[in-house]
Amino acid sequence: MSVAGQSSSVTRGCDCLAHRFGNAADNGSRQPRYPTDVTDAEWAVLRPLLPVPGWMRGRGGRPEAYCHRAILDAIRYLVDNGIKWRAMPADFPPWDRVYAFFRRWRDHGLVTEFHDRLRGRLREREGRDTEPTAGVIDSQSVKADAVVGSDSRGFDGGKLINGRKRHLVVDTLGLLLGVMVTAADIGDRTAAKVLLGQVADAHHQLELVWADGGYTGSLVEHCLATLALVLSIVKRSDNQKGFVVLPKRWIVERTNAWLMRTRRLARDYECRTTSAEAMVYWSMTMVMTRRLARTRPQLA
Incomplete structure (x- = not known):
């Protein structure tokens, strides 16, 4: 049972693409426990804005084996708390898989694409073009x-x-x-x-x-x-x-x-300036998703 303001479990029923079309269901679930975990309200905002993985667009590659929501939780935890990659808590996916996700999004501009979609959504929510x-x-x-x-x-x-x-x-x-x-x-x-x-x-x-x-x-x-x-x-x-x-x-x-x-x-x-730039984008995605989750219209 989820509590308002807190994230719910990342379960086998998660609607991320890795669960629906990949192999994420084979790796079980994790119970959220950190303030940086994606809340249900945030997930409802960002889920439709996530870039589609290359393996779903015919670009090859193995279907992802870890839940996208759990991966996002791990990256947000690292950015917000400043830990080393190898110090990733054990309840997240393995650190090398999280880093591989971060590196892929950095090198292919996916973190910028995701960030820009959130910015556009937030500007619309604020009544701007x-x-x-x-x-x-x-x-x-x-x-x-x-x-x-x-x-x-x-x-x-x-x-x-x-x-x-x-x-x-x-x-x-x-x-x-x-x-x-x-x-x-x-x-x-x-x-x-x-x-x-x-x-x-x-x-x-x-x-x-x-x-x-x-x-x-x-x-x-x-x-x-x-x-x-x-x-x-x-x-x-x-x-x-x-x-x-x-x-x-x-x-x-x-x-x-x-x-x-x-x-x-x-x-x-x-080590790389491109990674430093990616960290800035990830930090801003946290700012925007939290703001969007707070201002999201209440459904009747």
């Missing part, structure tokens, strides 16, 4: 773990941080439109030139992006001439002292705060 017309860009430097090699880490002299830098573009709700992870010594304008190009290609209705003073210079002209994108610089007044909330820029700062609440993102532990 699916595609945004305005966004905000910023970067955040974080310390890197010892496993991060020298080829993808650097020293941010402004923040005095040895590690990596996350470059984010978000919409006016703070939802992620694009992320790029670089060494911390890469300049904001250098990374933004690439990231804004990717975001503009993916979101054709985007017309305006707000940024701080670190993005001034030739980038403004480049965005207008090449991307047909207005880069508006929100500057801090020279007369202002102490902490001041600046218009529009606070939106992306709030998104950075959301990400830092997941322990896997409090420091960069990923």
